[in-house]
Amino acid sequence: MANVKDIVKDFYTVEDAMAFDEKTVKELQHKHLNKVRNQLSDSFFFTKAEGSKFWDEAGNVHLDFNTGVGVTTVGSNNPFVWEKIKKVVESKQHIIGAIMYHNVAAAFAHDMGLLSPGGKLTKMGTATGGAEAIEGCIKLVKIASRNKKDKTRILACENAFHGKTTGAVSVGGKEQWRKFQHPLMECVDHIPFGDAEALEKALATGQYKAFFVEPIQGEAGVKTPPKGYLKKVRELCTKYDAYMVADEIQCGCGRSGKMWVCQHEDVIPDVIAFAKGFSGGIVPTGGYITTEELFEAAYDSPETCFHHSATYQENALCAAAGLATLQYILENNLIENAAKMGDYFIGRLNDLWKKYPEIIKEVRGMGLMIGLETFALPEKCQGEMGTYYAEAINHDCVMKYHVQFSHTFNNAAVFRFLPPLTVTKDEIDYAMDSLEKTTADIAEKTA
Ligand SMILES: Cc1ncc(COP(=O)(O)O)c(C=O)c1O
Structure with missing residues (x-):
């Protein structure tokens, strides 16, 4: 076999790439990929990632x-x-x-059905990521309702995030992600999240095929709805003949302390969108699970069955990663760990809130999906430190203590904590100690 460099002189191989130093990686990435996004995100180059830890080129260990x-x-x-x-x-x-x-692929769809709320969502549509999963849900409810002439529209929530493809930003509720993609799907209306009265008023018009909802809004700043909301959503969707589509792409997969957030209220939606955690972060994956009835209403005919297919769907590598991830989660009791460690973590965050009520506005969340909302920095400190305390504290936690927290793009006032479901008490203690020291520093600097 000829050497590739004799054919294309400057060609890089995998081996070349793995030996690049940080400077080369940054130069190449800036030249050939999205330079500004990396610069604005203060992106790191990690040379190794294992469990809850990352290593940078200087040998620093970062907690994920x-x-x-x-x-x-x-x-x-x-x-x-x-x-x-x-x-x-x-x-x-x-x-x-x-x-x-x-x-x-068949085994993965089977096992996801078994683990679905009530074991009822036994049909799967697969995708290669979250936004594509949402596109699949939009298409599913449209095709299933094709003969319901009054059902012309889709209902969704303000501030929702469902991904960045055109259909996903149409059901999404943030103009920030929609503004350069107009014209969008014109059949979508939005109501406030968590507001059952607004939902009933809209659904009672009889025009909606489906209601899309994140059981916990992630990108909006880890917003949990009032207790009983999901149950009410289920009741109203049934009453007014609209499909309930739960986007559990971020909050599902055991993170909340149950496999699905809907299970906290014994709710069985008509569709659950999944992605992110279901391949252990190793291969791109996503999709939805739904009832046999809904899936068949859409695809059980020669006229429609080919409307849901794409090259990489039902891919064996994604399905194997999905099966293995589920097996690992169940055999290692990681859902129970998420509930237990989540309670401990939220307890420590509440203590911090008590100590700094002038900095922290609220702690909220469920299991290991936790948000901490901060107030705006005093005006004299705004600028380089950011607008909200969350930005200043996050920056120092990352830089001084090497804890990789994140704050949400949709809401810069909010810290978001999404540790792995394997997280230990010691790791939470380290993260919390860093957060406490940083908050104390920032409190002093901004006093
Ligand atoms: C609730 C929710 N839905 C959909 C998506 C889109 O997923 P992806 O980034 O894989 O397209 C996200 C991503 O953050 C999400 O949080």
């Missing part, structure tokens, strides 16, 4: 309390998940399942 925004549920590079993916690779089986029969 962000998990790529809720993706590496079972820790980075989980060896159990890699082992199962390797098994599929080594078997040399056909990888793409979309229009073939596929053993691993």
Whole structure:
């Protein structure tokens, strides 16, 4: 075989790339990928990621309390998940399942059905990410309602985040992500999240096919709805013949202390969108699970069945990663760990809130999906330190103590904590000690 460099002189191989130093990576990335996004995000170059830890080129160890925004549920590079993916690779089986029969994809859909609320969402549509999963949900409810002539519109929530494709920003409720994509899907209306009265008023018009809702709004700043809201949503969607579509892409996968947030209120939605954590952060994945009735209303005919297919759907590597991640979560009691560690973490955050009521406005969340909202910095301190205390505190936690928290793009006042479901008490203590020291420093600097 000829050496690739004899064919294309400056070609980089995987081996070359893995030996790049930080400077080269940054130069190449700025030249060929999204330079400004990396610069504005203060992006790091990590040379290794394992469990709850990242290593940078200087050898510093960083604690991961962000998990790529809720993706590496079972820790980075989980060896159990890699082992199962390797098994599929080594078997040399056909990888793409979309229009073939596929053993691993079939097993994943089966197991997700078993773990769905009430075991009722036994049909799956697959995707390669969250936004594509949402597009799949939009299409599902449109095709399923194609003969209901009065059902012309879709209802969704203000401030919701469902991804950045055109359909997803249409059901999304933030103009920030919609503004350069107009014209959007014109059939979507938005109501305030958590407001059952507004929901009933809208649904009573009889024009809505479906209501899209995040059971906990993530990007909006970890907003939890009032108790009983999801139950009411279920009742109203049934009463007015609208499908309930729960986007559990960020809050699902055991993070809340149950597999699905809807299960905290014994609610069985018609559709749940999933992505992020379901492949352990190793391969791109996503999709939805739904009832047999709804899926068949959409796709159980030769006229419609091909309307949901895409090249990488029902991909064996995604399905293997999904199966392995679920197995790892269940066998290691990680959902119970999320509930227990979440209570401990929220308890420590509440103590911090009591100590700094002039800095912290609220602590909220469920399990290991936690938000901490801060007030605006005093005017004299705004600018370089940011606008909100969250920005200043986050910056110092990352830089001084190497704890990777994140604050939400949609709400800069809010810190978001999304550690892996494997997180330990010691890791929470380290993160909390860093947060406490940083908050004390910032309180002194801004006094
Ligand atoms: C609730 C929710 N839905 C959808 C998405 C979009 O997922 P993806 O980034 O994989 O397209 C996200 C991503 O943050 C999300 O939090």
